[in-house]
Amino acid sequence: MSDSKPMTYAQSGVDIEAGDQMVSMIRRHMKRTYGPRVIEKHGGFAGFFRLDYNEKLFKRNYKDPVLVACTDGVGTKVKLAAQAGIYDTVGIDLVAMSVNDLVVTGAEPLFFLDYLGVNHLNPQQATDMVKGVADGCHQAGCALLGGETAEMPDVYAPNDFDMAGFAVGVVERKRMLDGTRVEKGDVILGLASSGLHSNGYSLVRAIIDNKGLNLSHCYPELESDETLGQIVLTPTRIYTKPIISVLRKYRVKQVVSSMAHITGGGIIGNLNRALTSDLDAKVARKNWPVPPIFQFLQGQGNVEPEEMDRVFNMGIGFCLIVRPTFAKSVKKRLEKAGQTVYKMGSIVKGKGRVKLT
Amino acid sequence: MSDSKPMTYAQSGVDIEAGDQMVSMIRRHMKRTYGPRVIEKHGGFAGFFRLDYNEKLFKRNYKDPVLVACTDGVGTKVKLAAQAGIYDTVGIDLVAMSVNDLVVTGAEPLFFLDYLGVNHLNPQQATDMVKGVADGCHQAGCALLGGETAEMPDVYAPNDFDMAGFAVGVVERKRMLDGTRVEKGDVILGLASSGLHSNGYSLVRAIIDNKGLNLSHCYPELESDETLGQIVLTPTRIYTKPIISVLRKYRVKQVVSSMAHITGGGIIGNLNRALTSDLDAKVARKNWPVPPIFQFLQGQGNVEPEEMDRVFNMGIGFCLIVRPTFAKSVKKRLEKAGQTVYKMGSIVKGKGRVKLT
Numbered sequence: 109m110s111d112s113k114p115m116t117y118a119q120s121g122v123d124i125e126a127g128d129q130m131v132s133m134i135r136r137h138m139k140r141t142y143g144p145r146v147i148e149k150h151g152g153f154a155g156f157f158r159l160d161y162n163e164k165l166f167k168r169n170y171k172d173p174v175l176v177a178c179t180d181g182v183g184t185k186v187k188l189a190a191q192a193g194i195y196d197t198v199g200i201d202l203v204a205m206s207v208n209d210l211v212v213t214g215a216e217p218l219f220f221l222d223y224l225g226v227n228h229l230n231p232q233q234a235t236d237m238v239k240g241v242a243d244g245c246h247q248a249g250c251a252l253l254g255g256e257t258a259e260m261p262d263v264y265a266p267n268d269f270d271m272a273g274f275a276v277g278v279v280e281r282k283r284m285l286d287g288t289r290v291e292k293g294d295v296i297l298g299l300a301s302s303g304l305h306s307n308g309y310s311l312v313r314a315i316i317d318n319k320g321l322n323l324s325h326c327y328p329e330l331e332s333d334e335t336l337g338q339i340v341l342t343p344t345r346i347y348t349k350p351i352i353s354v355l356r357k358y359r360v361k362q363v364v365s366s367m368a369h370i371t372g373g374g375i376i377g378n379l380n381r382a383l384t385s386d387l388d389a390k391v392a393r394k395n396w397p398v399p400p401i402f403q404f405l406q407g408q409g410n411v412e413p414e415e416m417d418r419v420f421n422m423g424i425g426f427c428l429i430v431r432p433t434f435a436k437s438v439k440k441r442l443e444k445a446g447q448t449v450y451k452m453g454s455i456v457k458g459k460g461r462v463k464l465t
Numbered sequence: 466m467s468d469s470k471p472m473t474y475a476q477s478g479v480d481i482e483a484g485d486q487m488v489s490m491i492r493r494h495m496k497r498t499y500g501p502r503v504i505e506k507h508g509g510f511a512g513f514f515r516l517d518y519n520e521k522l523f524k525r526n527y528k529d530p531v532l533v534a535c536t537d538g539v540g541t542k543v544k545l546a547a548q549a550g551i552y553d554t555v556g557i558d559l560v561a562m563s564v565n566d567l568v569v570t571g572a573e574p575l576f577f578l579d580y581l582g583v584n585h586l587n588p589q590q591a592t593d594m595v596k597g598v599a600d601g602c603h604q605a606g607c608a609l610l611g612g613e614t615a616e617m618p619d620v621y622a623p624n625d626f627d628m629a630g631f632a633v634g635v636v637e638r639k640r641m642l643d644g645t646r647v648e649k650g651d652v653i654l655g656l657a658s659s660g661l662h663s664n665g666y667s668l669v670r671a672i673i674d675n676k677g678l679n680l681s682h683c684y685p686e687l688e689s690d691e692t693l694g695q696i697v698l699t700p701t702r703i704y705t706k707p708i709i710s711v712l713r714k715y716r717v718k719q720v721v722s723s724m725a726h727i728t729g730g731g732i733i734g735n736l737n738r739a740l741t742s743d744l745d746a747k748v749a750r751k752n753w754p755v756p757p758i759f760q761f762l763q764g765q766g767n768v769e770p771e772e773m774d775r776v777f778n779m780g781i782g783f784c785l786i787v788r789p790t791f792a793k794s795v796k797k798r799l800e801k802a803g804q805t806v807y808k809m810g811s812i813v814k815g816k817g818r819v820k821l822t
Contacts, residue, residue: 147638154566154570156531156533159516174504177512187617223537223629223631225582263626268620270627284513310619
């Protein structure tokens with residue numbers, strides 16, 4: 109750049125017009141998620157969500173409401189998405205990571221916001237990403253209230269990006285769940301994951317690179333018509349609607365003692381967060397099938413079984429700890445809501461640990 | 466890596482123990498921001514914030530409360546922070562970007578969450594970053610309710626990082642501000658910025674690189690004892706407390722018609738968002754001093770004046786449009802709250818544009 113040539117913002121790598129174009133393209137995806145509580149306002153500095161203090165429906169549900177907030181990303185799953193050129197599913201993962209954490213507390217999700225950091229703003233790609241986020245919000249039953257896309261050519265390499273999500277929900281104070289209600293004899297139900305979900309992708313990618321695996325290839329060990337790329341990019345399952353349906357059904361009896369979203373750390377590193385320090389969760393691997401993708405990665409990477417358990421969900425995406433007399437009825441209700449449910453084990457006296465056999 | 470050597474998560478670049486260490490280090494920074502509405506819970510899947518339905522104080526303030534949510538990053542200011550090795554101030558910028566947007570709507574901030582993406586988790590650096598976020602929350606008067614740190618060695622280059630922030634506030638529905646109240650004759654007050662704030666950093670960095678400027682050097686044109694690095698990393702001013710104090714003071718009279726947070730796009734591209742389409746904002750540059758850093762960058766980069774106006778705040782970080790009879794009184798109140806306030810211009814008939822002379 110010569111001294112005499114004036115410098116502009118566009119020269120430094122940022123395209124304001126492409127940003128404006130995208131904003132209008134994503135607006136229709138956001139609107140798909142709007143319920144009657146969302147207020148649309150001129151100017152667009154922020155998103156608005158009514159709390160309905162004065163409406164009977166809300167008042168009946170909440171006497172002492174507590175707002176619950178979570179944030180998460182999708183880890184290096186974004187790298188695989190960029191590699192495979194599939195941009196419209198990681199948004200579902202992004203919503204899943206936060207809202208599944210939210211529902212663990214007993215909260216129903218109200219709204220969601222996303223942050224997207226990119227190298228260069230490609231309006232079509234960014235719109236695909238936000239479409240995924242809107243799909244996730246729709247599945248979770250919350251409004252996509254806002255978002256930000258940041259073009260940072262010096263932070264993100266070409267085609268690279270990162271995403272962060274932020275969810276807010278509400279729970280009646282007395283019904284907040286945190287493990288203190290768990291009792292010896294409670295039954296642990298596991299909801300099947302859709303696959304890897306959004307954790308362990310640094311290891312997944314290391315195995316793929318190390319063994320020269322082909323994302324476009326169908327490997328017979330995966331027992332599927334899908335390619336390896338499609339299988340590793342399967343969106344994280346969103347559990348909010350079936351869980352909330354269970355919590356609402358047994359409103360008085362409080363049959364759910366505690367819950368856990370199985371993320372990084374696996375069953376061992378997450379189910380323990382649903383316990384108190386005087387109880388153990390005793391679960392047996394034989395009680396649910398480990399999907400082929402986990403065995404495939406373990407074999408290809410020669411990964412120790414203990415390491416697999418510490419990194420991956422191994423087929424279980426979400427756990428509920430329920431009163432034994434209601435276990436069957438809760439299981440049936442979750443199955444009716446489309447979930448695959450396994451009786452993984454039960455609660456015994458212990459030290460706040462997960463004993464996986 | 467040989468075929469026979471088992472692969473582990475740590476080998477693939479992620480250090481779970483360093484993460485655990487940091488979590489305990491940042492907890493004390495988070496606690497600094499907690500008020501009585503924050504509920505601490507075992508397990509840590511989410512953050513909790515009471516809405517105080519049953520408390521008189523909250524009920525008196527909010528009859529029909531609307532939740533307001535914003536998200537933003539700090540742009541490539543993170544690159545300069547990494548370059549200068551100063552990690553404990555960009556967190557203030559992060560909070561500022563979201564809460565200043567929030568207060569534009571008339572909302573008081575309630576809580577904040579942050580997302581931090583890094584190459585490698587350095588507990589001290591990450592703690593410094595979260596310290597900055599907690600400082601910002603303290604300045605803004607909101608709780609740092611949660612956060613996520615993601616270690617992504619394949620997305621972020623060594624020492625690189627990105628940050629995203631999420632703020633939630635509350636506003637009484639009837640008192641939401643959106644520009645529709647602005648009238649011909651209203652006065653435009655400008656609050657001095659602390660400097661560049663968090664926009665235009667791709668251009669700032671291009672100028673610094675292009676001219677070989679030294680971040681550790683004190684340039685006489687900057688009329689300051691601070692180095693160029695310190696000046697360009699000055700944290701964004703947080704305007705929430707003085708603004709809320711004004712909004713509370715004139716609760717019945719509603720003397721504030723509209724507001725604007727001056728970010729990317731400058732005064733021209735943000736003050737227009739505070740107007741309706743039949744009015745113009747007429748502002749004169751002579752009404753406030755442009756700080757030396759802007760003139761310095763303009764000169765070094767040979768940047769056109771129009772481009773400067775489109776990219777930078779030029780010394781004004783936040784605008785209030787107020788009823789003319791109250792302009793003096795509002796100005797005094799803001800000054801008492803420590804702000805430097807300029808009468809920038811006034812509202813005239815027009816087409817929803819900012820006319821800067």
